[in-house]
Amino acid sequence: MRLLVTRPQPQADAWVRRLAEAGFEACAVPLLHTEACGDVAGVPAQQRITQAAGLVFVSPAAATHFFEQVPAAPWPAARWAAAPGPGTAERLVALGVPAGCIVQPAADAAQFDSESLWQQLQPRVQAGMLVVIVRGDGGRDWLADTLRAAGAQVDFVQAYRRTAPRLRPAEQAALQAALAQPAEHLWLFSSAEAIGHLQSLAPGADWQPAQALATHPRIEARARALGFGRVLFSRPSFDAVALAARALHGTHE
Structure with a gap:
């Protein structure tokens, strides 16, 4: 399962590096630009x-x-x-x-x-x-x-x-892969605004098969409102996110 980090850059790339060091497959899809x-x-x-x-x-x-x-x-x-x-x-x-x-x-x-x-x-x-x-x-x-x-x-x-996202080619490709194979990806959301941008980037997408980790109840509610079929809450620290992702990954093995 590939983790999609939606934080703005350069935070997204920093999280991807840490996740890779922890043994995850991860890539950046920054849904906010600052x-x-x-x-x-x-x-x-x-x-x-x-x-x-x-x-x-x-x-x-x-x-x-x-x-x-x-x-x-x-x-x-x-x-x-x-x-x-x-x-x-x-x-x-x-x-x-x-x-x-x-x-x-x-x-x-x-x-x-x-x-x-x-x-x-x-x-x-x-x-x-x-x-x-x-x-x-x-x-x-x-x-x-x-x-x-x-x-x-x-x-x-x-x-x-x-501002709205400014996705690089690799980030755009990761978004398209997640839309094509939603069950193989896990979105990491740390902003409700980012979820709104995702909706704009993929209008009409069916989010029911998709899954996400949200780092605040307000963000969790926003992901559910968009239609994500499975949304779990995680504290926003790296260790907590990694633990939640491992637990979710285990349920799919």
Whole structure:
């Protein structure tokens, strides 16, 4: 069974490499494309970032495109960087943020999302402090509203924009193979928006024979709504996804 990684690049290729090292056959079909939008580099954004007590990075893409645009400098020891899950936290460390400055959900959290992150952020939030949320073009406002309710000032910096997929020839070929032999492939979904793009790429496709792993209940619901015949939930960490994929593969042997 071939695993199809739908994360944006370069995350998709990184996951494919890790899956291959773990013994899986995997390929990338990135169903989201992200690109820097230039907001971070502007003087007003830089002033807000400098004044912030902490920054929340909503995804690995937010971290990647943020650091593409900020001047190279050591991360201030007094400033925390929040990540909703291990993928974003790992990306922040790779980009030079000290691990001791990173706030993320507990390793045994039921979900890796804003609600779980808030449980760790709440003790750090003080009335009047400025928190900057680094994100793409739009997104959920739950964490921002919760921070404001706790007395914090909240500002947004748009580090990137999301666009429709831009599949390379090999990725397009992998998509066509999955459509032709759905039972031989397992989709790995980490974004409900990506599922919407898949629907646009293959209008009229019969998804009943297809199977997927989804890393959040909202994503699981979106895959079921599209018509996937079998959708299983997995925590978004690599180890959890690998374990779930092995279990699913075993049921087909």
